[in-house]
Amino acid sequence: MEKENRFWQIVFLSLPMAVFVILIIWPLTSSFYYSFTNWNGFNSDYQYVGFDNFIKILTDKLFYQAAINTSIWMVAAIFLPSLFGLVLALLIDSSVPGGSIFKSIFYLPICLSAVVVGQTWVWIYQPDWGLMNTVIGFIAQEKFNYAWLAKPDTALGSVILAWSWQQTGLSMVIYLAGLTSISEDLIEVCEIEGASTWQRIRLVIFPLLTPATVVVIALSVINSLKGFDILYIMTGGGPFNSSDTLAMHMYNESFKKYLMGYGSAISVVLFLIALTIIRIYFKQLKKVDEIYG
Amino acid sequence: MAELVLNNIKKSFGDIEVIKGVDLKVSHGEFMVFVGPSGCGKSTMLRMISGLESVTEGSIHIDGADVTHEAPSKRQLAMVFQSYALFPHMTVEQNIGFGLKLAKLPKKEIEEKVAEVARVLKITDLLPRTPRQLSGGQRQRVAIGRSIIRHPKIFLFDEPLSNLDAALRVQMRLEILRLHTRLKTTMVYVTHDQVEAMTLADRIVVFNHGKIEQSGPPIELYNHPANIFVAGFIGAPAMNLIATTLSTDKQGTYIDLDGLRLPFNLKANAVDKMSVTFGIRSEHLEVCTNDSPDFQAQVEIIEDLGSESLLYLQTNFSTEPLTVRVSPENDYRTGQKIGIQVDKSKMHIFDTETGRNMS
Structure with a gap:
């Protein structure tokens, strides 16, 4: 019986394992392998170059620019949707009229693909007839013309706003679930003890939303690390690499300059960064678990 | 200390009226217990006093001031919840000091x-811990600590011991009594456990279907229940209740239980052949040792409780078994026929239709 079970366990596990190996493990190990070569992505006559690609990273100014942009991107892409999501969740939870309709509307963007979101926002930012400039022009009562995505100062920020717009719905839904799991008694204690709305949010609700915040941040970290498509659609890393992130830089080096070996080395570094962040995250998760169970 | 007055309180949720006009006065320093079955409205009543639930009709006065529409925090009350309602992310110290922190008192x-409250409740050692690291009893002590620190006018307890095991419940019951003796604060305590109500209360209010069935000192409710509901609810084991008919003749009013004639002097007007319920507590039935018992019964079940035993008896006149308390040192057997004597001075007659006690 035991033996038969084992057989079926292996059979059922083999298919997902095969998918996992082909789509994750194999490309991952390949990247590690190619990061030590000068492969251009086509020819088979590449050489082993040792740590050359990694040494090149150290002197690559564009890499540093991309690393700084990635940091800005990640911090903003984690912080803004979480904050907006929390505020929306608190508003909807306070039984605002039509709350459930707003909930659906705010959640909608997360159902769209990043390409669709990116293209929509490209139109919103369009200098001549885009919604953004039209609204600003309407408020300022004079024609406003600004190329949000074409100026190095605003390109990254503009994409971050578009990204936040899409991601807010997800964190809102998670926070809403977190809010419903807060015991009504605890809120009633606040009422009896005389907590103001702000005290209630700061001292009770926000700390009790820690498990939800952990999930929101985890998803934001993972999503922002993967955040490539929306940047690709909206700015392609430009102008002048001002919105170039590590993922974008890796893509440009690998597929535009045909330096697959060097691109792989960048991807390995990105992988190690992600691994470190995830390790820190899991350590924090353990602490949260001890308090909230 | 404070006086609490409830004037014709009504509460409806939509079309459903859950509190149907309650008038009550809780005196300074009184320990008042609301008791009743689930869904009788006792918790809703408590929540209306606290201000967590609005009042549909009527008014609530604390020390003469109308607080019906005041926010909970303005009523100077403290509430202890069944779930303890401790903040999981705060230490015991922070939980107890929560109200003072909100009031922006100096840290020192x-x-x-x-520290003073912790000393009184003997939880000084627990101050640095979080609620998850505490047992149920310790958690409830912390919850009580949080409520006494602000010196409220009235304490409200919403089934605070229901989540504790039996032994701990008895212990915490004593502690709450001690606390009341020490603080002499007005307390309103909700429970569905009539033993808790009997042991804690200066006065018990029995709720049923959103109305007060009877209020009074525990022993008065026990000895003189106003109706069948109170008779059946107060006391463990419950009063023996037997459906029968009342008869009147020249000699007076009586009931006939399978040939046993039990005479009554009734306060209320009795009508011949009216349906009544005869009530007698288990300690007022006695196993008869002489040859002239009031009636014969057969032992169906024996429950040994240690300090006493309960006999469940089958009789010809009652479909439900009758309960009799006997000494634990007995040699009764299941199926045994025994004679029973009724204490005629402790009998009750209830009008079956209205439930009212006629005796």
Whole structure:
């Protein structure tokens, strides 16, 4: 019986394992392998170059620019949707009229693909007839013309706003679930003890939303690390690499300059960064678990 | 200390009226217990006093001031919840000092007051811990600590011991009594456990279907229940209740239980052949040792409780078994026929239709 079970366990596990190996493990190990070569992505006559690609990273100014942009991107892409999501969740939870309709509307963007979101926002930012400039022009009562995505100062920020717009719905839904799991008694204690709305949010609700915040941040970290498509659609890393992130830089080096070996080395570094962040995250998760169970 | 007055309180949720006009006065320093079955409205009543639930009709006065529409925090009450309602992310110290922190008292003063409360409740060692690291009893002590630190006018307890095991419940019951003796604060306590109600209360209010069935000192409710509901609810084991008919003749009013004639002097007007319920507590039935018992019964079940035993008896006149308390040192057997004597001075007659006690 035991033996038969084992057989079926292996059979059922083999298919997902095969998918996992082909789509994750194999490309991952390949990247590690190619990061030590000068492969251009086509020819088979590449050489082993040792740590050359990694040494090149150290002197690559564009890499540093991309690393700084990635940091800005990640911090903003984690912080803004979480904050907006929390505020929306608190508003909807306070039984605002039509709350459930707003909930659906705010959640909608997360159902769209990043390409669709990116293209929509490209139109919103369009200098001549885009919604953004039209609204600003309407408020300022004079024609406003600004190329949000074409100026190095605003390109990254503009994409971050578009990204936040899409991601807010997800964190809102998670926070809403977190809010419903807060015991009504605890809120009633606040009422009896005389907590103001702000005290209630700061001292009770926000700390009790820690498990939800952990999930929101985890998803934001993972999503922002993967955040490539929306940047690709909206700015392609430009102008002048001002919105170039590590993922974008890796893509440009690998597929535009045909330096697959060097691109792989960048991807390995990105992988190690992600691994470190995830390790820190899991350590924090353990602490949260001890308090909230 | 404070006086609490409820004037014709009504509460409806939509079309459903859950509290149907309650008038009550709780005196300074009184320990009042609301008791009743689930869904009788006792918790809703408590929540209306606290201000967590609005009042549909009527008014609530604390020390003469109308607080019906005041926010909970303005009523100077403290509430202890069944779930303890402790903040999981705060230490015991922070939980107890929560109200003082909200009131923006100096840190030093909060620390001193928390230490004092912890000393009274014997939880000083627990101050640095979080609620998850505490047992149920310890958690409830912390919850009580949080409520006493602000010196409220009235304490409200919403089934605070229901989540504790039996032994701990008895222990915490004593502690709450001690606390009341020490603080002499007005307390309103909700429970569905009539033993808790009997042991804690200066006065019990029995709720049923959103109305007060009877209020009074525990022993008065036990000895003189106003109706069948109170008779059946107060006391463990419950009063023996037997459906029968009342008869009147020249000699007076009586009931006939399978040939046993039990005469009554009724306060209320009795009508011949009216349906009544005869009530007698288990300790007022006695196993008869002489040859002239009031009636014969057969032992169906024996429950040994240690300090006493309960006999469940089958009789010809009752479909439900009758309960009789006997000494634990007995040699009764299941199926045994025994004679029973009724204490005629402790009998009750209830009008079956209205439930009212006629005796």
